[in-house]
Amino acid sequence: MGSEFVTLSLTPLLIGIFAAVACALPGNFLLLRKQALIGDAISHVALPGIVVAFLLTGAISTWPMMLGAAGAAVVAVVMIEAIRRLGRIEPGAAMGVVFTTLFAAGVLLLEQSDTSSVHLDVEHALYGNLESLIWLDGTGWGSLLDPQALAYLPVELPRMAATLVVVAGFIALFWRPLKIATFDESFARTIGMRTDLLGLALVITAAIAAVAAFDAVGSIIVIAMFICPPAAARMMTNRLELQIAWSVAFATLSAIIGYVLAGYGPLWIGMGDAVSAAGMIATISGVILAIAAMFGPCRGRAGAPSGV
Amino acid sequence: MLIDALFLQMGYNATLVAIGAALLGAASGITGTFLFLRKRALVSDAVSHATLPGVCVAFLVLVALGGDGRNLAALLTGSAVSAGLGLLCMNWLTRNTRLAEDAAIGAVLSVFFGFGVVLLTVIQTLGVGRQAGLEGFLLGSTAGMLYTDALVIAGGGAAVLFLVLLTRRPMTMVAFDPEYAAARGLPVSKIDMLMMGLVMAVTVVGLKVVGLILIVALLIIPPVAARFWTERADQVVILAGVLGALAAYLGAAISASAPNLPTGPIIVLMSFALFALSLLVAPNRGVLAAVLRHQRFQRRLHMRQGLLALAQDQTIYEPLTLRLLSRAGLVRADGVATRSGQARAAKALRDERRWDILRRDQAQEAAAALYDGLREIETVLTPDQIAAIDREIGTPKEAF
Numbered sequence: 001m002g003s004e005f006v007t008l009s010l011t012p013l014l015i016g017i018f019a020a021v022a023c024a025l026p027g028n029f030l031l032l033r034k035q036a037l038i039g040d041a042i043s044h045v046a047l048p049g050i051v052v053a054f055l056l057t058g059a060i061s062t063w064p065m066m067l068g069a070a071g072a073a074v075v076a077v078v079m080i081e082a083i084r085r086l087g088r089i090e091p092g093a094a095m096g097v098v099f100t101t102l103f104a105a106g107v108l109l110l111e112q113s114d115t116s117s118v119h120l121d122v123e124h125a126l127y128g129n130l131e132s133l134i135w136l137d138g139t140g141w142g143s144l145l146d147p148q149a150l151a152y153l154p155v156e157l158p159r160m161a162a163t164l165v166v167v168a169g170f171i172a173l174f175w176r177p178l179k180i181a182t183f184d185e186s187f188a189r190t191i192g193m194r195t196d197l198l199g200l201a202l203v204i205t206a207a208i209a210a211v212a213a214f215d216a217v218g219s220i221i222v223i224a225m226f227i228c229p230p231a232a233a234r235m236m237t238n239r240l241e242l243q244i245a246w247s248v249a250f251a252t253l254s255a256i257i258g259y260v261l262a263g264y265g266p267l268w269i270g271m272g273d274a275v276s277a278a279g280m281i282a283t284i285s286g287v288i289l290a291i292a293a294m295f296g297p298c299r300g301r302a303g304a305p306s307g308v
Numbered sequence: 309m310l311i312d313a314l315f316l317q318m319g320y321n322a323t324l325v326a327i328g329a330a331l332l333g334a335a336s337g338i339t340g341t342f343l344f345l346r347k348r349a350l351v352s353d354a355v356s357h358a359t360l361p362g363v364c365v366a367f368l369v370l371v372a373l374g375g376d377g378r379n380l381a382a383l384l385t386g387s388a389v390s391a392g393l394g395l396l397c398m399n400w401l402t403r404n405t406r407l408a409e410d411a412a413i414g415a416v417l418s419v420f421f422g423f424g425v426v427l428l429t430v431i432q433t434l435g436v437g438r439q440a441g442l443e444g445f446l447l448g449s450t451a452g453m454l455y456t457d458a459l460v461i462a463g464g465g466a467a468v469l470f471l472v473l474l475t476r477r478p479m480t481m482v483a484f485d486p487e488y489a490a491a492r493g494l495p496v497s498k499i500d501m502l503m504m505g506l507v508m509a510v511t512v513v514g515l516k517v518v519g520l521i522l523i524v525a526l527l528i529i530p531p532v533a534a535r536f537w538t539e540r541a542d543q544v545v546i547l548a549g550v551l552g553a554l555a556a557y558l559g560a561a562i563s564a565s566a567p568n569l570p571t572g573p574i575i576v577l578m579s580f581a582l583f584a585l586s587l588l589v590a591p592n593r594g595v596l597a598a599v600l601r602h603q604r605f606q607r608r609l610h611m612r613q614g615l616l617a618l619a620q621d622q623t624i625y626e627p628l629t630l631r632l633l634s635r636a637g638l639v640r641a642d643g644v645a646t647r648s649g650q651a652r653a654a655k656a657l658r659d660e661r662r663w664d665i666l667r668r669d670q671a672q673e674a675a676a677a678l679y680d681g682l683r684e685i686e687t688v689l690t691p692d693q694i695a696a697i698d699r700e701i702g703t704p705k706e707a708f
Contacts, residue, residue, distance in 0.1 A: 036411040037350060040418075044521075086595050087587050092410070093349040093532050097583060100525035104576035107447055107522075111568050220425060224418035231411050262426070266433075273433040275426045282422025289415055299405045 006143060011135040011157050013259050016221070016281060018160040019213035020251035022167045023225035026206040028244050029171075031230040032182045037095060038203055039226030042210045043219035044099040045076040048106030055113055062155065066211055073207040076102055077200075128218020130259070130277040133157070156216040163212035170205045171244075174198065179240055217278055224282035225251055232289040235296025250292075254285035312565070321453060322564035328458045329517050329556035329575060331465040336510045336523070337530035337552025338472055341545045342503050344531040345483035351398070351504065352527040354413040356511045356520045358394025359387035360424025363445050363515070364431060371434065380457050383445075384464075384512050387520075391508045394420050399501075448519030448572035457516055464513035468506055472545075479503055480541050517556075518572035525576040526552055533583040536590035551586075555579035607632055608682050612656065614638075618645045619653035659685050662697045 023039065030036050049072025053064040076098050084094040133156050137149035144150070171178065181188040181195045188195050210222045233246035258281030263274050293299055343349055366386025370379060394416045401412035431442065443449075472479070481489045482499045490496045507527060514523040530552035534544045559575030588595050606628075614629040615638070624630055624643060633639040638649030645653060662685050667676040675688045685694065 031411050034408050034410055036408070036414045037353075040353065040414055083587070086598075087532070087536065087593070089532055089535070090347050090349075092347065093344055093528055096349050096353065096524060096528035097532055097580070100522060100528065100576055101580040104522055104525065104573035104580075107570060108573040108577065111570050111573075220418060220422045223414060224422055227411055227414035227418060231407055231415055234407065235405060266430075274429075275433075276429040279422040279425030279429065282418050283426055286415065286419025286422070289419070293401060293405045293407075296405075301406050 006140055007136065008134050009259070009263065011154050012130045012133045012277065013256065015133055015154070015156050015160050015216050016130055016255040016259050016277065017252050018157075018164045019217045019221060020225045020229070020255040020281065020285075021248050022160065022164040022209040023206075023213055023222055024229040024247045024251035025167050025171055025244065026202060026209055027226040028230040028233070028240070028247050029178055029182050029202055030206060030226060031234065032240075033199070033202075035203075036227050036231075037092070038206060039210060040223050041076060041080070041095050041099040042073045042207050043214055043222045045072045045102040045106075046211055046214050046219065048072050048102050048109060049075075051106050051109045051113070055109065062159070062215065066215065069211040069214060070207055072102065073211065074204075077203060077207075128214075128216065128221065128278045130217050130221075131263070131274065133216065160212060160216055163209055167205055167209050170201070174201070178202065182240075217281075220282045221278050224285045225254070228282075228285035228289045229254065232285075232292035232296070235292040235299040238298055250285070250288050254281050254288060258282070258284040322560070324455065324458045325453055325517070325564065325571065326557055326560040328453070328461040329560040329571070330553045331462050332510070332514050332517055333526060333530070333552035333554070333556025333575070333579075334549040335465040335468040335552075336514060336526040337534070337548035337550070338545055339468060339503075339506045339510050340527035340552075341531040341534065341541075341548040342472075342479045342483050343507055343527060344535070345480070345541065345544070346486075346500075346503065348409070349528045349531075350410070350413055350524075352507050352511065353524045354394055354398055354416040354420075355391050355504070355508050356523045357417040357424075358420035359391045359511060359515060359520050360421055360445070361427055362386040362388065362390025362393075363442060364424055364427030365390070367431060367442060368427070368434075380454075380460055380516065384460065384515065387445075387515060388508060388512045390420065391511060392505075395501075395504050395508065444519070445515050446519050446521060447570060448515070448517050448522065449570075453516065461513050461517065464509060468509050468513070471502075471506060475499070475502060476542075476545065480545075484541065517560075518575055522572045522576050525579060526556065529576070529579040529583050530555065533579070533586040536586040536593045539592075551582050552579065555582055605682075611636070612682055615649075615653045615656035616660065618649060619657035658698075658701070661701055662694065665697050665700055 027036070027039065030038055046069035049068035049070070050065045051068075052072070053068025056068075057064045079098045079102075080091070080094045083089055083097060084091055087094070089097075133154040135143075135149075135153055137143060137152040139149070177188070177193055177198055180191075181193060181198050185195050188198075206226070210226070213222050213225070229247040229250035230243070232250050233243045236246045237243050259277050261284065262277040262280035265280075266273060266275055340349070340352065343352060363383050363386055366383045369386075370376070370382055398409075398412045398416045401407050401415065402409050407415070428442065478489070478494050478499050479502070481492070482494060482496055482503075486496050489499070510527065511520070511523050514526060518526060531544065531548040533551050534547035537547055538544055555578040556575050559578040560571055562578070563569040563571040563574040586594065589597075591597050610626065610629040610632050614624055614626075614633045617624050617629075618633075618639070624633070624639075630639065630643060633649065634641065637646060638652055639645050663676075663679050666672050666685070666689070667679060669676070678688050689697075
């Protein structure tokens with residue numbers, strides 16, 4: 001746990017935690033609003049957005065790709081809404097039509113264009129590359145105070161931290177309206193709230209979190225963190241404040257345990273190489289959800305703590 | 309090239325892929341319809357992602373037993389087992405906890421897929437080269453499809469179709485009205501499980517062709533497209549099968565006709581094209597039909613209002629109304645009514661008056677409820693009744 005930890009594990013671990021928490025926060029509201037699969041849809045459609053941005057700019061650079069992914073997310077939301085209204089189709093099916101089509105278009109574009117020279121492929125988009133976000137200049141704990149070394153932190157770290165601040169800020173700022181609109185949308189409308197705009201803002205915030213996390217850690221973590229920590233937290237409490245606290249704790253825990261198990265677990269059981277950290281973090285979040293679903297005090301449909 | 313591909317002249321492998329894909333498309337379109345009508349379309353997403361760990365475990369077991377791990381039947385069995393586990397987890401979560409179905413879908417999908425990715429990296433570390441086939445399960449790879457693979461797909465597709473044929477009636481009933489089906493004594497949860505089992509079978513069979521991420525599209529898009537064309541469940545089922553087969557066949561043919569056209573995505577895009585076509589041009593439910601209906605309604609409304617305005621000597625400013633009236637030869641270019649225009653206007657005003665009388669008569673409540681400002685009174689009343697109303701109105705009076 002010395003200098004090697006700082007170089008190899010500190011930044012990916014922090015990035016993983018930030019990404020997990022940034023996704024889990026809006027996930028709480030999406031879960032309660034029965035829009036949990038929005039995260040799934042967004043992370044699928046980010047692929048064509050990123051590919052188009054790459055084809056337009058011809059380079060792997062961050063901002064165009066983030067914009068492309070965000071643009072694709074907006075296009076997807078508009079398409080889902082249009083198909084739902086024009087065709088009078090239930091939202092789940094409309095979502096299924098849109099995200100599979102856009103994902104297929106993304107894969108096709110990727111195959112058609114010559115991206116073999118750069119690191120852009122479907123597997124990367126799915127699994128991310130958390131392990132490779134190492135901090136070469138971080139030679140020890142002392143480097144945290146060394147401005148020169150700090151300048152070479154992987155850009156994903158400050159970006160993910162900023163995303164987390166934005167997401168947390170949105171939720172803190174709109175706490176009361178979000179809470180009211182989530183639990184009683186018609187009441188929120190009667191007191192003059194623009195619930196439609198609020199819902200859209202929530203989806204956009206989720207998209208920002210998803211796209212930023214997608215870039216750093218891949219889509220699996222995004223989908224898992226949108227759903228598993230909030231769902232596990234839902235089993236623990238009936239109060240929204242506590243639910244959010246639990247979900248943050250669960251997200252952090254999944255990120256830490258998942259990362260450590262992926263990096264060191266195989267070594268413990270005598271295998272040579274590490275396994276996918278993204279996949280392991282998602283798996284751990286599932287284990288946490290399973291435990292919460294079996295033993296959580298508020299797991300039942302009625303919601304009251306069992307035995308009370 | 310494309311023509312060759314469409315008529316199966318592209319060689320043995322392409323022909324095999326096209327026929328296999330078409331069978332798969334038919335099976336998935338038909339199965340997906342029940343899922344769609346049951347409003348559980350996205351369950352297929354969870355099922356398909358949950359296949360990944362099974363494929364990997366089967367591969368690991370095969371390798372541990374000394375094989376090379378490429379046996380398609382064994383890999384598909386593994387995927388079926390883990391998809392089944394995923395389904396059980398999902399059902400358990402929705403039944404025994406407070407989670408809604410969408411959250412359960414997302415949880416199963418992400419966790420199983422994440423675990424599958426972990427296993428994939430385990431396989432990668434075992435030795436390069438041997439895992440080459442597994443990446444193909446993500447997005448499908450038909451390039452190296454063998455005759456035995458095609459047989460597996462054809463057999464699976466046929467089995468699914470046969471099961472659907474046997475159970476279509478109870479499945480339709482459960483899809484439309486589970487409460488009624490339960491009241492009739494049908495084992496709803498078992499039928500639901502059967503439905504999911506069929507979805508699982510289609511997913512597993514389709515892994516090789518379109519891959520686990522895109523098989524969802526074949527289960528969702530054809531039924532949604534078919535729903536535009538008809539209101540009858542049995543027809544939706546058949547049409548979804550046809551559309552699915554068509555999309556898969558066209559997609560496979562197109563992808564065989566040129567390099568760098570991966571089969572799975574092309575098939576999905578073809579089904580989306582069929583969907584978009586249906587959304588636009590389907591009679592009754594299509595967008596074009598709705599636009600035309602709206603336009604016709606708008607014209608009738610403008611016509612009616614224009615005639616009433618003419619009858620009461622009001623000037624018409626609305627350009628659409630004027631255009632419609634003059635096209636029908638009812639007004640001159642300067643907006644003054646022609647003779648036939650005057651006659652039609654008088655009739656319109658008289659009809660309005662007739663409706664007034666009718667709506668005041670409580671004995672005629674049922675007929676009066678049909679009044680919407682556009683309906684011809686002749687479609688509601690007999691000539692005798694109209695004559696009776698006219699007697700009440702009396703003869704035309706002098707305007708003053």
